[in-house]
Amino acid sequence: MVDAGVNMALFAVVAVGYLALTIALGIYGYRKTLRNEDFMVGGRKINPVILALSYGATFLSTAAIIGFGGVSGQLGMGTIWLVALNILVGLIIAFIVFGKRTRRIGKRLNALTFPDFLGRAFNSPFIQVFSAAIILMGMPIYSAAVLLGGVNFVVASLDIDRNVALFGLAIIVTLYVTYGGIIAVMYNDALQGGIMFLGMLILLAVTYIELGGVVEAHQALTNLSPQVPQPLSDAGMRGWTAFPAFGSPLWYTFVTTFLLGVGIGALAQPQLAVRYMTAESGRSLNRALMVGGIFILVVVGTAYTVGPLSNVYFFNTYGETSMQYVGQNADMIIPVFVNEIFGGSLFGELFIVLFLLTLLCAAMSTLSSLLHTMGASAGYDIWRHVRANRSGSHTAEEVLHGHDKDLVRSMRAARIGTMVMIVVTVIVTYYMPANIIARSTAVFMGLTAAALLPAYTHVLFAKEPDTRAAKWSIVAGTVTWLFWGLFIQANNANQIGLRDALFPAATWPGVPYSVIDPLVIGLPVSTVVLLAFFLYGRRKGGL
Amino acid sequence: MLGIDDPWIWTGHLFAIGLTLFCLIYGWLKFNDDGEDDING
Numbered sequence: 001m002v003d004a005g006v007n008m009a010l011f012a013v014v015a016v017g018y019l020a021l022t023i024a025l026g027i028y029g030y031r032k033t034l035r036n037e038d039f040m041v042g043g044r045k046i047n048p049v050i051l052a053l054s055y056g057a058t059f060l061s062t063a064a065i066i067g068f069g070g071v072s073g074q075l076g077m078g079t080i081w082l083v084a085l086n087i088l089v090g091l092i093i094a095f096i097v098f099g100k101r102t103r104r105i106g107k108r109l110n111a112l113t114f115p116d117f118l119g120r121a122f123n124s125p126f127i128q129v130f131s132a133a134i135i136l137m138g139m140p141i142y143s144a145a146v147l148l149g150g151v152n153f154v155v156a157s158l159d160i161d162r163n164v165a166l167f168g169l170a171i172i173v174t175l176y177v178t179y180g181g182i183i184a185v186m187y188n189d190a191l192q193g194g195i196m197f198l199g200m201l202i203l204l205a206v207t208y209i210e211l212g213g214v215v216e217a218h219q220a221l222t223n224l225s226p227q228v229p230q231p232l233s234d235a236g237m238r239g240w241t242a243f244p245a246f247g248s249p250l251w252y253t254f255v256t257t258f259l260l261g262v263g264i265g266a267l268a269q270p271q272l273a274v275r276y277m278t279a280e281s282g283r284s285l286n287r288a289l290m291v292g293g294i295f296i297l298v299v300v301g302t303a304y305t306v307g308p309l310s311n312v313y314f315f316n317t318y319g320e321t322s323m324q325y326v327g328q329n330a331d332m333i334i335p336v337f338v339n340e341i342f343g344g345s346l347f348g349e350l351f352i353v354l355f356l357l358t359l360l361c362a363a364m365s366t367l368s369s370l371l372h373t374m375g376a377s378a379g380y381d382i383w384r385h386v387r388a389n390r391s392g393s394h395t396a397e398e399v400l401h402g403h404d405k406d407l408v409r410s411m412r413a414a415r416i417g418t419m420v421m422i423v424v425t426v427i428v429t430y431y432m433p434a435n436i437i438a439r440s441t442a443v444f445m446g447l448t449a450a451a452l453l454p455a456y457t458h459v460l461f462a463k464e465p466d467t468r469a470a471k472w473s474i475v476a477g478t479v480t481w482l483f484w485g486l487f488i489q490a491n492n493a494n495q496i497g498l499r500d501a502l503f504p505a506a507t508w509p510g511v512p513y514s515v516i517d518p519l520v521i522g523l524p525v526s527t528v529v530l531l532a533f534f535l536y537g538r539r540k541g542g543l
Numbered sequence: 544m545l546g547i548d549d550p551w552i553w554t555g556h557l558f559a560i561g562l563t564l565f566c567l568i569y570g571w572l573k574f575n576d577d578g579e580d581d582i583n584g
Contacts, residue, residue, distance in 0.1 A: 080559060087559060214545060218547050221546070222546055241549060242549040289566050297563045301559060
């Protein structure tokens with residue numbers, strides 16, 4: 001791989017200018033918020049384009065652009081179905097069906113976090129603590145994937161050591177989480193969203209121009225199919241412009257892990273549910289939907305199109321596919337490709353620096369929301385119950401419905417929890433292997449969906465939610481997901497190593513079971529358990 | 544179509560574009576609708 005890297009002096013100048021603009025917008029937004037007597041009214045008057053761009057920048061991060069863009073570069077354009085699922089499930093169903101009800105019920109319950117929402121809705125301290133524990137178990141893997149996306153882009157653009165980039169970003173994350181409140185205003189999110197949107201459009205246009213036009217680029221990519229590596233060809237890959245062969249091992253991984261894991265998983269993400277609860281009105285969700293659709297199509301669609309097309313560029317220029325050129329690490333394809341086609345000219349390097357800063361800011365705002373979610377899970381949802389249980393001062397139900405003195409203390413604990421989770425995230429990132437960003441995202445989203453989605457859906461739609469049914473559904477979904485993920489799905493089982501450590505001589509099921517994502521097993525199990533207990537409870541109650 | 548032979552890929556593109564149009568039209572029609580009336584649960 002040829003060393004790329006932009007001019008450090010140019011980077012420093014643009015970074016200082018960008019930071020100054022960010023702080024200025026932060027102060028402007030902060031003062032404007034302070035002046036508004038009624039924040040709700042102010043929120044309703046905000047320009048809908050600013051609102052939608054800020055939604056986009058918060059929802060999409062390095063995991064989508066770098067992680068799944070890289071997977072597309074390795075496995076082909078089939079990921080376009082993930083764009084469709086992101087819009088259908090992550091935007092249309094999430095906002096119209098789930099978002100409005102979550103906002104209304106969350107407001108009525110006075111819920112502060114997603115586990116708090118579920119706990120109060122079912123009147124169950126167990127559900128609050130258990131769902132917080134699931135977040136603490138899965139979310140560090142996702143937040144590490146978001147951080148790793150930023151690290152990889154810094155490494156490719158500035159040509160610095162991976163550990164130096166990780167350490168530097170860890171310091172920035174800490175500063176952002178501590179002081180970010182003042183700059184995390186809608187104007188800054190909109191600035192990030194705007195640059196990201198324009199940047200991806202420019203990236204798409206330059207890629208097609210570089211490759212001779214839209215049809216020519218696609219045809220050249222179709223003609224590259226003989227270059228598919230033998231192991232991937234044996235697994236079912238038919239080229240970069242074709243979906244994997246139906247029923248092949250690659251088809252199962254592609255559909256169950258990347259498409260369904262992330263497509264369906266987006267519905268039960270705790271950090272997004274909190275966003276619905278804090279939305280000013282149902283109308284702001286409608287408005288965000290309007291521009292949000294175009295934003296996802298352009299930003300994610302470009303990443304999933306440019307990723308595969310990078311193969312044509314690298315093959316024409318160096319005689320290698322993207323994976324060969326970047327040293328068999330899909331997580332480096334997008335960062336290296338952007339640096340390759342834009343490097344060498346002042347305008348190009350300026351674009352790289354602006355794009356890098358925007359991606360880093362988007363990663364920081366996503367990371368900040370993930371770290372706060374984890375901190376609140378540890379400090380507010382779990383620690384409060386542990387403390388009350390130890391001192392015997394309050395019953396679990398009293399803790400669930402909260403009291404002021406406790407709330408202040410738990411907020412302090414949440415802040416400590418957030419700091420601890422920063423350290424955990426950095427450690428997990430340090431040990432992450434290659435080709436991991438997209439898979440980690442699917443792991444977290446799959447776990448939360450398998451465990452929490454049926455219970456979450458139940459509480460939004462049932463007139464009388466059944467607590468016992470929800471409890472058993474959450475436990476069954478979690479246990480099934482963990483068993484399948486740790487022992488049956490070969491990729492996860494081999495990576496984690498618990499299976500071989502506990503049962504070194506055992507024989508486990510092969511294809512297709514070993515390539516099916518735990519979500520596809522765990523979610524039906526948790527759904528059936530919920531329905532069975534719910535119907536049994538109604539029948540018993542009716543007798 | 545456009546140099547892509549596999550119908551699964553270009554139908555995926557059409558589906559994604561169609562859903563984006565739905566978002567645009569829905570958001571446009573409901574721009575000032577608070578959306579609380581259509582919730583019965």
